[in-house]
Amino acid sequence: MGNDCVIQQNVSITDPAYVKLGNNVHLTGCTLFGHDGTAVMLKKLYGIPLDKVGKIEIGDNVFVGHQSIIMPGVTIGSNSIVAAGAVVTKDVPSGSIVGGVPAKVIGTTQAYVERLQAELQTLPWNKHSAVLPDCSDPATPELDQIRINHFFGEKKLETVA
Numbered sequence: 001m002g003n004d005c006v007i008q009q010n011v012s013i014t015d016p017a018y019v020k021l022g023n024n025v026h027l028t029g030c031t032l033f034g035h036d037g038t039a040v041m042l043k044k045l046y047g048i049p050l051d052k053v054g055k056i057e058i059g060d061n062v063f064v065g066h067q068s069i070i071m072p073g074v075t076i077g078s079n080s081i082v083a084a085g086a087v088v089t090k091d092v093p094s095g096s097i098v099g100g101v102p103a104k105v106i107g108t109t110q111a112y113v114e115r116l117q118a119e120l121q122t123l124p125w126n127k128h129s130a131v132l133p134d135c136s137d138p139a140t141p142e143l144d145q146i147r148i149n150h151f152f153g154e155k156k157l158e159t160v161a
Contacts, residue, residue, distance in 0.1 A: 001025075002060065015072075018053065022060035022078060029066040030082075032056050036072060059094065068103075079109050124150050 002023035011027045013019055015034025021027075036052035043050040054073030058064070062076050065084035076082065077094030086103040097107040120126045125146045130139075 015053070018055045018072070020055065020057045022058055022062065024061045025058050026063045028064065030064045030068045030070065032070045034072050081109055081112065 001021045002025065004024045005021055006026045006028075008028050010029045012031040013034075014032065018034035019032055034053055034056060039050040039052040052072065054071075055075075056070050056072065057075045058070075059076060059078030059080070061079045062081070064070065064076075064082045065086065067084055068082045068086040068088065070076070070082070070088045074088050074091060076088070076092040077096065079095045080092050081097040082088055082092065082103065083097065083099030083106070085101070086099045087101045088098060088103040090102070092098050092103070093105065095109050096105045097109060097112060098104060099106045120131060125131065125143055128143055128146070130143045
């Protein structure tokens with residue numbers, strides 16, 4: 001595993017020994033399968049030797065979205081995004097966004113960054129310190145209040161006790 005990786009608690013990695021993560025990889029509620037369990041069932045059914053395992057290699061600067069599934073034998077290139085709910089069965093080219101079942105290239109990371117930059121300029125928090133590149137925690141009560149006011153009008157931020 002590389003530096004600056006974020007792996008949420010609800011991530012499932014079935015075979016960690018078969019997984020290699022680059023730097024700045026973010027895994028959010030996804031599943032990484034290093035094996036295909038059907039081979040065990042089919043081996044017994046047909047009485048023949050079978051096995052299906054594979055490495056998963058994830059490059060630098062990759063975000064893997066919630067409830068996405070990465071199958072064995074897949075390499076995800078650097079600077080890529082796997083959309084929430086995607087099922088990745090084939091390699092992902094660097095700089096790509098993939099989504100769907102099975103996952104297909106649906107865009108480029110660069111085009112997405114440009115769209116996010118343009119959208120940010122229209123938002124009232126576009127100069128807030130939380131959106132600066134060196135800020136890794138954009139969730140502050142002040143920023144939440146600005147966002148809530150923008151989305152719903154003047155409304156007091158409700159806190160959970």
